Amino acid sequence: MDEVAILGVGMHPWGKWGRNFTEYGVHAARQALADATVDWRDVGFVSGAISVRCGYPGYVSGSTFARALGFTGAQVASSYAACASGVTALSVARGQILSGACDVALVVGADTTPKGFLAPAEGERPDDTDWLRFHMVGATNPVYFALHARRRMALHGATPEDFALVKAKNSRHGVHNPNARYPKEYGIQDVANSPVVSDPLRLLEICATSDGGAALVVSSMDYARSLGVVDPVRVAGLSTVTPTYPDTVIDLPYLATDSAAGTDAPELGFKESIGARAYQEAGLGPADVDVAEVYDLSSALELDWYEHLGLCEVGEAESLLRSGATSIGGRIPVNPSGGLGAFGEAVPAQAIAQVCELTWQLRGQAGGRQVEGARVGVTANQGLFGHGSSVLVRR
Amino acid sequence: MSMTGTTRQRVPAVEGFFTLDDEPHLIGGRLADSGGYCFPLHLGGSDPRNPAAGVEEVHLSRTGRIWSFTNSAYPPPPPFIITEPYVPVVVAAVQLELEQMVVLGQVAPGWAVDDLEVGMEVELVTGVLYEDEECEYLTWQWRPLGERPVSGGDDADG
Numbered sequence: 001m002d003e004v005a006i007l008g009v010g011m012h013p014w015g016k017w018g019r020n021f022t023e024y025g026v027h028a029a030r031q032a033l034a035d036a037t038v039d040w041r042d043v044g045f046v047s048g049a050i051s052v053r054c055g056y057p058g059y060v061s062g063s064t065f066a067r068a069l070g071f072t073g074a075q076v077a078s079s080y081a082a083c084a085s086g087v088t089a090l091s092v093a094r095g096q097i098l099s100g101a102c103d104v105a106l107v108v109g110a111d112t113t114p115k116g117f118l119a120p121a122e123g124e125r126p127d128d129t130d131w132l133r134f135h136m137v138g139a140t141n142p143v144y145f146a147l148h149a150r151r152r153m154a155l156h157g158a159t160p161e162d163f164a165l166v167k168a169k170n171s172r173h174g175v176h177n178p179n180a181r182y183p184k185e186y187g188i189q190d191v192a193n194s195p196v197v198s199d200p201l202r203l204l205e206i207c208a209t210s211d212g213g214a215a216l217v218v219s220s221m222d223y224a225r226s227l228g229v230v231d232p233v234r235v236a237g238l239s240t241v242t243p244t245y246p247d248t249v250i251d252l253p254y255l256a257t258d259s260a261a262g263t264d265a266p267e268l269g270f271k272e273s274i275g276a277r278a279y280q281e282a283g284l285g286p287a288d289v290d291v292a293e294v295y296d297l298s299s300a301l302e303l304d305w306y307e308h309l310g311l312c313e314v315g316e317a318e319s320l321l322r323s324g325a326t327s328i329g330g331r332i333p334v335n336p337s338g339g340l341g342a343f344g345e346a347v348p349a350q351a352i353a354q355v356c357e358l359t360w361q362l363r364g365q366a367g368g369r370q371v372e373g374a375r376v377g378v379t380a381n382q383g384l385f386g387h388g389s390s391v392l393v394r395r
Numbered sequence: 396m397s398m399t400g401t402t403r404q405r406v407p408a409v410e411g412f413f414t415l416d417d418e419p420h421l422i423g424g425r426l427a428d429s430g431g432y433c434f435p436l437h438l439g440g441s442d443p444r445n446p447a448a449g450v451e452e453v454h455l456s457r458t459g460r461i462w463s464f465t466n467s468a469y470p471p472p473p474p475f476i477i478t479e480p481y482v483p484v485v486v487a488a489v490q491l492e493l494e495q496m497v498v499l500g501q502v503a504p505g506w507a508v509d510d511l512e513v514g515m516e517v518e519l520v521t522g523v524l525y526e527d528e529e530c531e532y533l534t535w536q537w538r539p540l541g542e543r544p545v546s547g548g549d550d551a552d553g
């Protein structure tokens with residue numbers, strides 16, 4: 001797969017600011033444009049990640065951001081893929097660039113979120129699995145996170161201390177991130193002192209919902225060279241895969257898995273297939289990766305990602321964590337940004353923010369959280385209703 | 396969790412998910428070509444070889460083994476309907492052997508997470524999700540086949 005250059009990145013700090021999401025997106029976009037030294041009027045395509053919590057302007061986010069920056073006649077699209085929306089928006093921009101439809105594109109996602117559990121759209125909708133899982137079971141998002149945590153305990157001997165250790169590690173990283181919402185170090189005891197949300201997961205281990213915005217300026221390699229940028233961070237692989245039938249692992253927002261009666265489960269499960277596609281496009285493998293940003297919607301889910309991305313064998317995530325390998329300074333640091341544990345999730349911005357972090361890491365601009373000598377990074381994320389998301393970046 | 400002994404009508408909270416007999420079954424689908432199953436029936440499966448028209452209605456196995464379990468210590472948001480005082484919902488994902496699939500569901504009242512284990516055998520029952528003056532609205536629940544533990548939660552519809 002041909003590569004595209006990441007010329008500029010930008011973020012609005014995460015928090016519970018309560019302001020219009022457009023403000024966060026524009027802040028991030030202006031920062032990314034300045035970082036890229038690209039004039040907004042030269043951007044040929046705007047790719048917005050959609051917010052479903054900010055009314056109509058959120059549904060047409062690409063256009064909302066474009067208008068806020070000043071309409072220039074640029075082409076536009078807006079994408080929604082739940083938590084994976086940001087990478088879907090990036091994939092649309094990449095397609096535009098690689099098809100020759102534009103030279104340089106702006107990718108933006110931003111959100112303003114309400115307090116508390118994410119809940120489905122209103123109304124009585126018994127033909128909507130997202131409505132049914134709340135109504136008939138009371139299965140919130142943390143319930144699904146906890147099912148996977150408990151499964152790790154039964155299958156691989158994970159302990160609540162292991163899960164707390166993930167939170168503690170990510171919080172240590174996040175202290176050095178000016179965009180993090182919780183730049184505070186938490187210990188294992190802090191986690192143990194927080195209330196259980198869904199057994200065995202506690203409040204400090206469950207991702208909060210946040211406000212925030214993130215943006216990328218991406219271009220063709222030729223355009224980058226024309227700006228005199230000879231060694232940009234590049235998108236070398238990108239995955240937006242859906243599951244392959246039968247997907248035999250229960251996941252949001254479904255009431256049941258597919259059935260493996262009559263059809264063997266595929267060689268790679270859905271979550272394994274997410275990173276595999278990005279690796280395949282890049283012609284790289286897990287052994288090449290220096291740093292990873294993964295979706296720790298819960299502390300325990302980070303351990304699953306170690307295995308899904310091939311950073312260790314199945315069943316070895318706990319020992320990888322305990323060895324310190326995934327801490328900054330270790331063999332394969334994971335979530336040097338602080339992850340969702342330090343950010344909380346701003347849904348349409350989060351997958352873009354993962355790419356921002358890896359770009360800073362690969363440029364050596366990550367300050368106190370720098371992973372020394374990082375040349376290859378990978379993100380992983382998943383949006384409910386079967387949206388895979390992974391980006392392989394390299395320098 | 397009616398303690399009043401009234402004879403309210405027992406109706407499914409949503410039609411078409413389970414039978415209402417003494418030994419209830421989940422109503423699922425069987426894909427004609429591949430022999431795979433799906434639940435719920437009306438949302439079909441995702442087998443690319445089977446159009447929705449190729450799904451026949453079947454009753455799924457009423458016993459299985461716990462794949463994983465948890466609870467919701469905080470009351471879930473709407474459209475879950477909370478009965479006060481809120482007793483944490485316990486949820487199990489249950490592996491059905493014949494169907495080779497995992498089905499989510501509440502765990503029957505009286506069982507807390509500390510009473511459950513991965514691999515434990517459970518059977519399908521119906522239980523009250525919420526109620527009003529006329530009706531008890533039912534959902535499907537998984538109930539462990541063993542003795543109810545003394546450590547169990549609030550007593551309910553035994």
